Amino acid sequence: MNEPSTAIGGSPSDSTIEQAAEKVQLGWVLVFACWLIATVALLGSLFFSEIMNLQPCVLCWYQRIFMYPLVVIFLFGLFPLDLGVIRYALPLAVIGWGFAVFHYLVYTGYIPESIQPCTQGGVSCSEINLELLGFMTIPMMSILSFSAIIVLLIVVRKRCFQ
Amino acid sequence: MKKSYIVVIATILLVGVFVGAAVVYQQQQVSESKAISSQFAARLAPEYAATMGDPNARVTIVEFFDPACETCKVFHPLVKQILNEYPGQVRLVMRYAPLHTGSDYVVSLLEAAKQQGKFWETLEAAYDSQSKWAAHGNPQPKRLWMLLEDVNLDWKKAQDAMQSPAVLENVRRDIADHRQMGISKTPTFFVNGKPLVQFGYEPLRSLVEAQVREAY
DSSP: OOOOOOOOSSOOOHHHHHHHHHHHHHHHHHHHHHHHHHHHHHHHHHIIIIISOOOOOHHHHHHHHHHHHHHHHHHHHHTTBOTTHHHHHHHHHHHHHHHHHHHHHHHHTSSOOOOOOOOTTOOOSSOOOOOBTTTBOHHHHHHHHHHHHHHHHHHHHHHHOO | OHHHHHHHHHHHHHHHHHHHHHHHHHHHHHHHHHHHHHHTGGGSSOTTSEEESOTTOSEEEEEEEOTTOHHHHHHHHHHHHHHHHSTTTEEEEEEEOOOSTTHHHHHHHHHHHHHTTOHHHHHHHHHHTHHHHOOTTSOOGGGGGGGOTTSOOOHHHHHHHHTSHHHHHHHHHHHHHHHHTTOOSSSEEEETTEEOOSOSHHHHHHHHHHHHHHHO
């Protein structure tokens, strides 16, 4: 396992080995948390589309494209723990976050959706079809998930890398 | 290793919650659709709607259909097959649910053909030529006239009838009913007022069978 070494030259003392082990432990827990969030997002979005039959609009699909791979990437980054996972996961999460924010702005009407002809099976991205607890919309949940993953990954990078 | 257990347990828990929520949600949907259909029971099979089979049959299949819908086309011969299995015991009532663009035109054409006693012939012809007039993205319902050669329809009379208040009113009532009942998919079946919960030919057959056994 490529544990980040804190010792530069010479034999590492017991305390530095301990510190390194703690960092590895923390890194694992945080990446695991990222995996949990991504998995909940995966199952949640599938619940909306497959069980509740809410058709995903185009912007939803773009967010799914950047969320679903994270489930696999994080899982493989956990066994064995490979903090290099940040390098691959962070860009996906940031791009997905961008789509989520854009979707939220379309949803709330800050960005007007261009008028398009109705097509068979076409779903409007600005139509609000679900509000949990009276205020929680799907794009909002998407923003929260992507944001949480981004924050956790940044914490991992700050805390667990030298 | 302990950590892999954590991930396995978390996965089982999450998938379990997903499946549990799905079951609960679907049960709610079923009881909701049963409540709706009992609320609309009296209006399900109105007098004016096209009917196939013995009018005195004690089992009634109500089908909300769209002439541009491929699944309706596939189901049409299957439903007729079910009628043939129970001669005199089951009848079929057709209600319009024109969900596709252009279907509203074809639906009024069907209603006009019904006045000439040519509903079923016209419907079969419309299904047979469906790919020619109901292309997704570019439906051309007016082409259907050219494809109705085998149906001896009085064109002039039918075209006038399509604008008549009687035709428009029947179509309007069907559309109002399917909207109020929240029907968003075609075909949607009811057998003696009971909704077909799980979609498919076999479920429909067994629902009809159960109703026939109950009624006779």
